[in-house]
Amino acid sequence: MNNVIAKLDDSYKILDNELLSKYTTYKVGGVAKYIIYPSSIEKLVELVKLLRENNIKFKVIGNGSNLIFSSKEYDGVIIKLNELNKVIYEDNIVTVEAGYSAIKLAIETANMGLSGLEFASGIPGAIGGLTYMNAGAYLSDMSRIVDEVTVLDKDNNVVTLKNEDMGFAYRRSICSEKEYIVLKVKLILEHGNKDEILALIDNRRNRRLNEQPLEYPSAGSVFRNPEGLYSGKLIEDLGLKGYSIGGATVSTKHANFIINENNATAEDIRELILYVKQRVKEEYGIDLICEQEFVNWE
Ligand SMILES: Cc1cc2nc3c(=O)[nH]c(=O)nc-3n(C[C@H](O)[C@H](O)[C@H](O)COP(=O)(O)OP(=O)(O)OC[C@H]3O[C@@H](n4cnc5c(N)ncnc54)[C@H](O)[C@@H]3O)c2cc1C
Incomplete structure (x- = not known):
């Protein structure tokens, strides 16, 4: 190498x-x-x-x-991809490279009176990452605003896919299955009232600050919500808030967050995720699905 x-x-x-x-x-x-x-x-x-x-x-x-x-x-x-950070604004159309910060883009577009990216204003990823996994919040997600995605395919061809070819579903796109690398994304936003968009973002930021343990390292929500239920509530009802393995802890603020409270290792976090999953399975017979991705474990 x-x-x-x-x-x-x-x-x-x-x-x-x-x-x-x-x-x-x-x-x-x-x-x-x-x-x-x-x-x-x-x-x-x-x-x-x-x-x-x-x-x-x-x-x-x-x-x-x-x-x-x-x-x-x-x-x-x-x-x-931090250096892939070019963005072009043409009226309500935004063409943005994969390394661009989603939070930055959400704030910038809000200040231009463009609506559509409000959901992303608290998601600390890059546009390529958000597109790859169709990130979302507040009943919206990338699939609602993506027009086209330019990817590098497995044969090293640069290809542009329309929204309907992206296989968007809950927190997934065709990119994982096809091993596509997202290069840039074309978004279509809507003209809106700048003050209202900024107020909504502000309101959601305050909600996140109150409800989520943003003062600690984490990767957001650990488990997908089962149909009609909340993973956080299931975990909380088992009395697992504050439960720790090594330096990893189930947040006392939001039970669906695992935080690196005290120099946790990746193994502490994994063990805690598996433990919570097992307890939920034993108690409720529900198989929680972890939304976070394990890399380099095999
Ligand atoms: C505090 C906090 C709050 C969060 N809130 C939310 C939320 O509300 N909603 C939500 O959906 N998620 C949330 N997340 C999780 C996370 O931010 C999102 O999943 C985000 O989409 C990940 O983006 P990333 O750029 O960090 O990707 P990474 O974590 O770096 O990568 C994730 C996956 O995408 C792939 N990938 C990244 N970039 C590309 C690319 N250009 N081409 C191809 N593959 C690529 C990686 O290989 C990997 O498989 C939260 C995380 C935190 C820490």
Whole structure:
């Protein structure tokens, strides 16, 4: 791998032997052999081609806000998209590269009197990550505003897909199944009243601050809500608020959040997720589905 990486030109920012805990919102994860920042979509495509041709393992990440990397070394390349951050505004149409912060975009569009991204104003991911998993909140999600997504497919072709070809469903898109890498996204927003949009965002921010343990590292809600029920309520009713394994704790503020309270390892978090899942299964016969993604555990 080292000699392949050495072939990359100076436009790439390359870091080696970096702790993944610096790149995930849970603040856990072992060392990654390489973290590489492509400076443009073209450079990302070039990098992915090179890694694929040389059978080098890689993982594209946005803000690491839905990931649980194990403490093992990641013997491959983590591709960070922070430098893919161009955005073009044309009336109510926004074309934005995958590395752009969703929160930043939500605030910017709100200030332009554009409505549609209010749901994303509290989701700490990048647009590529939100699109990949059709992130959402408050009964809205990316599928409501996406017009087109430009992806790199498995054969290294750049392809543009319309919304209806994205296979959007609850917290998923076709990207995981087809191993598509999101390069840029075209969104269609609606003209609205700027003050009302900003007030809604403010209101939701306050709700999140009151209801969620945002003062601690986490990756948001752990489990999907079963039909007609709330995972947080099920967990709370089992008396599990405040229950800890190692440094990982079921939040006392919101039982569907696991927080890194005290230098937790990824393994502490995983064990706690499995424990909660098992208790819910025993008590209610319900199989909770974890919304967070485990990486590098096999
Ligand atoms: C405090 C907090 C609150 C949250 N609230 C919500 C919420 O309300 N709703 C919600 O849905 N989620 C929420 N989340 C979870 C998380 O922010 C979202 O799932 C978000 O979409 C993840 O984006 P990311 O850029 O961090 O992706 P990452 O966590 O970096 O990656 C997630 C997955 O997407 C893939 N991926 C990332 N970028 C690309 C790309 N460009 N192309 C292809 N694949 C890519 C990665 O490989 C990985 O498989 C919350 C998280 C936190 C910490």
